[in-house]
Amino acid sequence: xxxxxxxxxxxxxxxxxxxxxxxxxxxxxxxxxxxxxxxxxxxxxxxxxxxxxxxxxxxxxxxxxxxxxxxxxxxxxxxxxxxxxxxxxxxxxxxxxxxxxxxxxxxxxxxxxxxxxxxxxxxxxxxxxxxxxxxxxxxxxxxxxxxxxxxxxxxxxxxxxxxxxxxxxxxxxxxxxxxxxxxxxxxxxxxxxxxxxxxx
Amino acid sequence: xxxxxxxxxxxxxxxxxxxxxxxxxxxxxxxxxxxxxxxxxxxxxxxxxxxxxxxxxxxxxxxxxxxxxxxxxxxxxxxxxxxxxxxxxxxxxxxxxxxxxxxxxxxxxxxxxxxxxxxxxxxxxxxxxxxxxxxxxxxxxxxxxxxxxxxxxxxxxxxxxxxxxxxxxxxxxxxxxxxxxxxxxxxxxxxxxxxxxxxx
Numbered sequence: 001x002x003x004x005x006x007x008x009x010x011x012x013x014x015x016x017x018x019x020x021x022x023x024x025x026x027x028x029x030x031x032x033x034x035x036x037x038x039x040x041x042x043x044x045x046x047x048x049x050x051x052x053x054x055x056x057x058x059x060x061x062x063x064x065x066x067x068x069x070x071x072x073x074x075x076x077x078x079x080x081x082x083x084x085x086x087x088x089x090x091x092x093x094x095x096x097x098x099x100x101x102x103x104x105x106x107x108x109x110x111x112x113x114x115x116x117x118x119x120x121x122x123x124x125x126x127x128x129x130x131x132x133x134x135x136x137x138x139x140x141x142x143x144x145x146x147x148x149x150x151x152x153x154x155x156x157x158x159x160x161x162x163x164x165x166x167x168x169x170x171x172x173x174x175x176x177x178x179x180x181x182x183x184x185x186x187x188x189x190x191x192x193x194x195x196x197x198x199x200x
Numbered sequence: 201x202x203x204x205x206x207x208x209x210x211x212x213x214x215x216x217x218x219x220x221x222x223x224x225x226x227x228x229x230x231x232x233x234x235x236x237x238x239x240x241x242x243x244x245x246x247x248x249x250x251x252x253x254x255x256x257x258x259x260x261x262x263x264x265x266x267x268x269x270x271x272x273x274x275x276x277x278x279x280x281x282x283x284x285x286x287x288x289x290x291x292x293x294x295x296x297x298x299x300x301x302x303x304x305x306x307x308x309x310x311x312x313x314x315x316x317x318x319x320x321x322x323x324x325x326x327x328x329x330x331x332x333x334x335x336x337x338x339x340x341x342x343x344x345x346x347x348x349x350x351x352x353x354x355x356x357x358x359x360x361x362x363x364x365x366x367x368x369x370x371x372x373x374x375x376x377x378x379x380x381x382x383x384x385x386x387x388x389x390x391x392x393x394x395x396x397x398x399x400x
Contacts, residue, residue: 117373148393158386162362170370173317186358193348194394 007039009057012047016058017108025111030054056122059115062108063126067097068133075133083141084192087159090134095166095184102172113169131156138195147195159191207239209257212247216258217308225311230254256322259315262308263326267297268333275333283341284392287359290334295366295384302372313369331356338395347395359391 015036019028030051034041048054074093075086102109116123134156141147165171166184174180215236219228230251234241248254274293275286302309316323334356341347365371366384374380 120377154386155390157383158390161365161383162387162390164365164371165361165368168365168371171364171368177320183357183361186354187362190355190358190362190394191390192394194390194392 007037007043009047012037012044013058013061016048016054017062020055020058020108020111021105024107025055025114028054052118055111056115056119058108059112059119060122060126062101062112066101067094068126068129070097071130071133075137083137083144083146084196086137086140087134087195088188090137091159091163091166091188094130095163098167098169098172099175102169102175109169109172113172116169127160131160134159141195146197148197155195159195162191163187207237207243209247212237212244213258213261216248216254217262220255220258220308220311221305224307225255225314252318255311256315256319258308259312259319260322260326262301262312266301267294268326268329270297271330271333275337283337283344283346284396286337286340287334287395288388290337291359291363291366291388294330295363298367298369298372299375302369302375309369309372313372316369327360331360334359341395346397348397355395359395362391363387 012033016028016033019032019036022028023032028051030044030048031041033054034044037044048057071090071093074090081089101112131153135152138147138152138155142149142152163184165174165187166180212233216228216233219232219236222228223232228251230244230248231241233254234244237244248257271290271293274290281289301312331353335352338347338352338355342349342352363384365374365387366380
């Protein structure tokens, strides 16, 4: 279809994602993707030097489109509501997106879990972006006198890590356990007690 | 060495652990362990019906000896110190034991990580025991008026889950990251703020 000149990164990523879904991450090669796009594999190698680079790029786009961008909207929108409510909604949205992906797209989710362990830099950048989103909510809460004073980014990072059990892909197999929702409520209650200004 | 009659479970587990260390978890079979003990593999199969059962039993013993029992001592001993100090010491001890095992015995640690995902019942029982230990410290702290009132077991479970990043084997590859210790301090600070009674 596309000739070498008109080929852009999004088209390659679309084709790569399709191939990964169809053949599975282990069996998909850069050559398969080149074939699907009807370009030489040399052309494709100029964009992605290896299968690992291709998997990382597909994961990076998925994290941006399905996690970071929807969450950024969730962060901005409901300007009503307390900071605690906004934070809980933010975490709920993150956790729901991860669970949906794990359930609906198990092969790509397994790839994302593997990339999470391998592509440390890309994942760190993604997480830093998420933490800034939470930090802005926390900052609002501190300014409004609702939350305890502190460094918003440090607090946001602590919350992100303390809830890993519910959104880190290494724990996906535990998400279906019956008590997961209760556990999430208990952890949230503990976090909230640490965040809120004593109201006495 | 041992004849079929005198063979007890501890001897089998010793031999299994040795074989697992020597040949690696993937290559060790029940037959290898029988050979090391100079018994028929029929004898061994009466104790462990499968390789999975053998791996689970070795992991179970390791968790009891290296984690649960030392921690039970740490829970009982330093009757001086605040509940917060005792809890932090308990968590430090848990985390140090996991990290030492991951560094010193990577093959057995990888087996433990796999068993954690497969042997849900055994792992749940192990974790329930650990949570009871923490709950007893929390109960002391509530009784002493140091910690916020609440259900000690629920709070203990929330703390255990909120610190998963630092002791759950699925995160072992992240433990060497430079900021892990700082992250642990931040999470602990958040937890502690949620536990402590306001002192104003």
